[in-house]
Amino acid sequence: MSATTSPPAGATPRYIGQAVARKEDPRLLTGQGEYVDDLSLQGMLHVAFARSPHASALIRSIDASAAKELEGVRAVLTGADLNGDAHEMKSSYEVLIGSVGPVLEPLASARVKYVGDPVVMVIAESRAIAEDAIELLEIEYDPQTPVIGYETSLANETLVHPEMKTNLASVLTSEPDPALDRAFANAVHIVQETIRQHRYINVPMETRGLIASWHSGRGEMTFYSATQLPNEFRTFTTRLLAIPENKIRVIARDVGGGFGQKAFVGREEAAVLLAAKRIGRPLKWIEDRWENLVSANHAREELVHVRIAFDADYRITAVFCDHEEDIGALPASGTSLTTGQMVGMMFPGPYKIPHAGYSTKMIWTNTCGRLPYRGPWMMETVAREIMIDIAARRLGIDALELRRRNTITEADMPYTSATGMSYDRLSIDRTLEKVAAGIDFEAFRIEQGEARAAGRLIGIGLSHLVEPTAAAGGSFGIEVANIRMQPSGYVDVYVGTGNHGQGTETTMAQIVADTLGIEYEKVFVHDGDTDMVPFGGGSGASRTAVLAGAACHAAGAELRGKIVQLAAHYLEAAPEDLEINSGKISVRGTPTHFLEMTEVAFKAYNDSPSLPPGMSPGLEATARHAADGITFANATHACIVEVDPKTYRVKVLRYLVSSDCGVVINPAVVEGQIAGGVIQGIGGVLFEHFAYDENGNPLTTTFMDYLLPTAADVPTIEYAHLETPAKGPGGYKGVGEGGAIASPPAIVNAVADALGMDLPSQPLSPSLLFAMVNRAPTS
Amino acid sequence: MSEDVEVRLTVNGDGYRVRVEPRKTLVDALREDCNLTGTHIGCEHGVCGACTVLVDDRAVRSCLMFAYQAEGTSIRTIEGLADADGTLHPVQAAFREAHGLQCGFCTPGFVMSIVALLDENGAPTPQEVREGLSGNLCRCTGYQTILEAVDIAAATLRATSLEATR
Ligand code: FES
Ligand code: FES
Numbered sequence: 022m023s024a025t026t027s028p029p030a031g032a033t034p035r036y037i038g039q040a041v042a043r044k045e046d047p048r049l050l051t052g053q054g055e056y057v058d059d060l061s062l063q064g065m066l067h068v069a070f071a072r073s074p075h076a077s078a079l080i081r082s083i084d085a086s087a088a089k090e091l092e093g094v095r096a097v098l099t100g101a102d103l104n105g106d107a108h109e110m111k112s113s114y115e116v117l118i119g120s121v122g123p124v125l126e127p128l129a130s131a132r133v134k135y136v137g138d139p140v141v142m143v144i145a146e147s148r149a150i151a152e153d154a155i156e157l158l159e160i161e162y163d164p165q166t167p168v169i170g171y172e173t174s175l176a177n178e179t180l181v182h183p184e185m186k187t188n189l190a191s192v193l194t195s196e197p198d199p200a201l202d203r204a205f206a207n208a209v210h211i212v213q214e215t216i217r218q219h220r221y222i223n224v225p226m227e228t229r230g231l232i233a234s235w236h237s238g239r240g241e242m243t244f245y246s247a248t249q250l251p252n253e254f255r256t257f258t259t260r261l262l263a264i265p266e267n268k269i270r271v272i273a274r275d276v277g278g279g280f281g282q283k284a285f286v287g288r289e290e291a292a293v294l295l296a297a298k299r300i301g302r303p304l305k306w307i308e309d310r311w312e313n314l315v316s317a318n319h320a321r322e323e324l325v326h327v328r329i330a331f332d333a334d335y336r337i338t339a340v341f342c343d344h345e346e347d348i349g350a351l352p353a354s355g356t357s358l359t360t361g362q363m364v365g366m367m368f369p370g371p372y373k374i375p376h377a378g379y380s381t382k383m384i385w386t387n388t389c390g391r392l393p394y395r396g397p398w399m400m401e402t403v404a405r406e407i408m409i410d411i412a413a414r415r416l417g418i419d420a421l422e423l424r425r426r427n428t429i430t431e432a433d434m435p436y437t438s439a440t441g442m443s444y445d446r447l448s449i450d451r452t453l454e455k456v457a458a459g460i461d462f463e464a465f466r467i468e469q470g471e472a473r474a475a476g477r478l479i480g481i482g483l484s485h486l487v488e489p490t491a492a493a494g495g496s497f498g499i500e501v502a503n504i505r506m507q508p509s510g511y512v513d514v515y516v517g518t519g520n521h522g523q524g525t526e527t528t529m530a531q532i533v534a535d536t537l538g539i540e541y542e543k544v545f546v547h548d549g550d551t552d553m554v555p556f557g558g559g560s561g562a563s564r565t566a567v568l569a570g571a572a573c574h575a576a577g578a579e580l581r582g583k584i585v586q587l588a589a590h591y592l593e594a595a596p597e598d599l600e601i602n603s604g605k606i607s608v609r610g611t612p613t614h615f616l617e618m619t620e621v622a623f624k625a626y627n628d629s630p631s632l633p634p635g636m637s638p639g640l641e642a643t644a645r646h647a648a649d650g651i652t653f654a655n656a657t658h659a660c661i662v663e664v665d666p667k668t669y670r671v672k673v674l675r676y677l678v679s680s681d682c683g684v685v686i687n688p689a690v691v692e693g694q695i696a697g698g699v700i701q702g703i704g705g706v707l708f709e710h711f712a713y714d715e716n717g718n719p720l721t722t723t724f725m726d727y728l729l730p731t732a733a734d735v736p737t738i739e740y741a742h743l744e745t746p747a748k749g750p751g752g753y754k755g756v757g758e759g760g761a762i763a764s765p766p767a768i769v770n771a772v773a774d775a776l777g778m779d780l781p782s783q784p785l786s787p788s789l790l791f792a793m794v795n796r797a798p799t800s
Numbered sequence: 801m802s803e804d805v806e807v808r809l810t811v812n813g814d815g816y817r818v819r820v821e822p823r824k825t826l827v828d829a830l831r832e833d834c835n836l837t838g839t840h841i842g843c844e845h846g847v848c849g850a851c852t853v854l855v856d857d858r859a860v861r862s863c864l865m866f867a868y869q870a871e872g873t874s875i876r877t878i879e880g881l882a883d884a885d886g887t888l889h890p891v892q893a894a895f896r897e898a899h900g901l902q903c904g905f906c907t908p909g910f911v912m913s914i915v916a917l918l919d920e921n922g923a924p925t926p927q928e929v930r931e932g933l934s935g936n937l938c939r940c941t942g943y944q945t946i947l948e949a950v951d952i953a954a955a956t957l958r959a960t961s962l963e964a965t966r
Contacts, residue, residue: 042897047888052838052878052908225939226842693941696943697941697942723843724847732934732936738944
């Protein structure tokens with residue numbers, strides 16, 4: 022069936038490719054958004070959690086008597102009270118791939134494992150009263166020596182989870198490969214270094230939160246949630262509460278960003294669901310910023326021991342990626358077993374590398390648990406791209422030239438990497454040339470020489486990536502669209518996504534409007550309510566355009582087919598002779614002889630005797646789409662920075678992105694995704710660092726210490742897009758994560774170039790940069 | 801806990817009489833007692849700017865002010881910006897045109913800060929805009945399109961005031 026691959030013949034795209042104004046904006050711009058904290062239910066109570074002040078401790082006793090007596094307090098629940106109500110605390114991903122480590126508990130019951138671990142839940146008439154009550158709790162701890170620092174954790178006899186007998190959560194290694202060993206043995210040059218990344222985190226501007234409401238008469242749980250994955254939250258809850266999925270409704274109205282953080286049900290959220298069922302009054306929990314920073318799960322603390330083998334012409338003959346990651350004490354359910362494997366499999370990235378091997382270790386420490394953050398496997402690009410620049414510096418070849426020599430070209434397509442990733446329809450060499458030209462390397466080198474002579478330190482950095490988007494696997498690999506043309510001729514589209522800033526209501530409407538041949542204004546996209554939409558994967562993993570887009574194409578094509586058939590019947594013409602333009606259906610060549618789509622829609626529901634024999638009434642179509650492997654996209658970033666030789670402050674002077682995400686549905690949405698990701702990466706390298714002291718005390722628990730980039734810190738991003746359509750429906754590729762993946766090494770490489778030294782560790786805050794420069798051997 | 805106090809607030813021209821604890825912040829009073837939930841809370845410690853409102857035409861972080869301190873002032877929030885007929889304020893319209901928002905959570909705070917900024921200085925330099933907005937955090941947009949929106953809004957506002965003086 023070719024019907025699903027593109028808008029049918031006769032449908033000229035009017036909206037796809039245009040930066041149409043977003044459907045979401047009128048409400049969000051006028052303060053009429055409905056984020057979870059904006060909602061209130063009759064009789065609603067408020068929740069606050071008492072959290073562990075210790076990185077590791079045994080809970081000796083909890084005395085809640087004074088807290089319970091405070092006026093306005095309705096309940097105080099400990100792990101002993103509540104945990105037994107939890108039937109099963111598992112994400113679907115964990116059910117699918119299995120798990121390591123202890124079973125998650127809603128509240129810590131015997132042992133706390135990081136600072137911020139939830140211990141007691143207080144339910145009161147207001148959040149302020151609940152917080153007052155927390156002050157009255159007497160919790161006695163027996164502090165234990167914590168395990169801090171994943172690089173030493175494995176040698177440590179102290180254990181994060183004593184019952185696990187080790188601090189090594191998992192280890193995965195590629196198959197032994199004698200050819201790989203030979204390639205290293207025969208190498209002319211081998212470059213090796215350990216590349217480290219520090220802990221930095223998602224930080225959506227809206228923290229996590231939910232309102233849970235149990236209806237005992239119906240046996241129904243309704244909860245409003247700031248979630249990226251409404252359907253997965255529902256499935257999780259059916260396991261948690263052991264009630265039928267049909268009795269659970271998850272509603273996400275507007276959601277204030279997530280970047281992965283809102284893709285997993287947190288332990289606190291599970292606790293609120295359990296307590297709401299027990300107490301029988303609606304409960305609201307809105308995380309405060311301190312809680313969000315210390316306990317909403319963390320990311321990015323990892324390293325790779327990289328080894329690259331080169332031949333005499335500086336062509337890469339083999340790589341080995343030996344990865345280790347700190348997953349904290351209690352990573353989000355099902356998330357920390359196989360991500361490291363993605364780091365190894367994606368490590369060859371955009372380069373022609375005949376042999377590759379990897380190993381990955383996930384390591385427990387007494388810190389906040391890990392969860393996926395925008396490009397959860399991105400250490401492959403960070404380590405590889407920093408390493409390419411280090412190799413160039415050590416081998417005495419230009420970093421651009423080294424990339425050129427090794428880059429996979431369009432002529433190589435389709436290409437299968439040494440780790441088995443199959444690439445097709447990529448423009449890897451062309452994005453590299455686009456940024457090389459756009460930033461003008463040769464001219465920069467001259468300018469750099471002059472600047473150095475004048476005492477200024479400026480540098481240039483490149484970063485090059487192939488991005489896996491919309492991968493098959495788990496419910497993230499499927500999506501659904503149900504399209505209904507109503508009797509008025511207006512169209513409702515129901516998708517399983519969880520829009521939290523991506524503009525899904527806009528982009529999916531663009532696709533459906535073009536597919537049906539009607540006005541964008543007549544299409545309304547709905548997601549985020551499990552009573553309204555069929556099961557779909559949600560929003561994350563750069564999947565919406567590719568998978569929801571494909572489902573919209575397929576369902577739209579089917580619906581259009583029916584509309585055309587019906588119109589052909591009324592116009593007494595052959596269906597293949599009809600065309601649709603702006604909601605008018607006519608015989609090709611006779612535009613004055615037409616039927617309004619609204620008439621057809623009206624008749625489909627109200628005049629069933631007039632339908633052709635055998636045709637069902639109504640206008641509706643549903644399509645489910647499963648990812649076909651991975652849809653790869655590619656991009657190259659280049660930037661120029663200046664380092665202040667006195668303060669070591671880094672200023673980004675230019676930032677250029679050439680990205681190829683296939684057919685662009687809405688350029689403003691695409692650029693928004695790239696820009697947001699790039700600035701998160703710049704923030705990660707230059708400003709953000711979630712730090713612990715040696716006792717596991719978090720040091721960056723407010724926005725005064727955990728520094729996000731501001732408008733005063735960011736460069737103006739320049740774009741040079743390419744559009745190489747993907748094979749799948751519509752030709753779309755994902756673009757949500759690449760910006761955040763490629764920008765950190767681009768910045769690191771530029772700073773290293775400015776200073777003329779290797780910078781294998783981050784962050785590059787002024788003080789750490791100063792320390793690195795002054796520690797480095799003089800060359 | 802101390803006794804609730806009665807506070808009279810004027811928000812977007814409407815009078816509200818609310819009974820709140822003395823420790824209640826202005827942002828909580830706006831959201832919970834005046835039912836104006838367009839003003840958001842991103843940190844409650846004065847850094848993110850999501851709670852920005854205008855108090856006597858000055859941009860203020862409503863998480864750092866107690867509700868009772870706002871008595872007798874004139875408060876303007878995001879809900880009071882568009883015309884009664886729904887026509888967006890030039891700053892809101894510019895955000896729409898420039899795609900200056902993604903999740904929209906930071907947006908009301910930005911819009912109010914920009915209204916105050918452009919009120920004070922109708923033709924800010926790019927550096928003045930960036931510095932003027934450095935008290936508002938956005939995690940989605942990377943600020944690119946917000947800065948574009950400021951340029952568009954400034955141009956519209958200049959054109960309108962030119963028109964008015966003609
Ligand atoms: S909530 Fe007021 S500044 Fe962040
Ligand atoms: S648009 Fe999401 S935080 Fe600014």
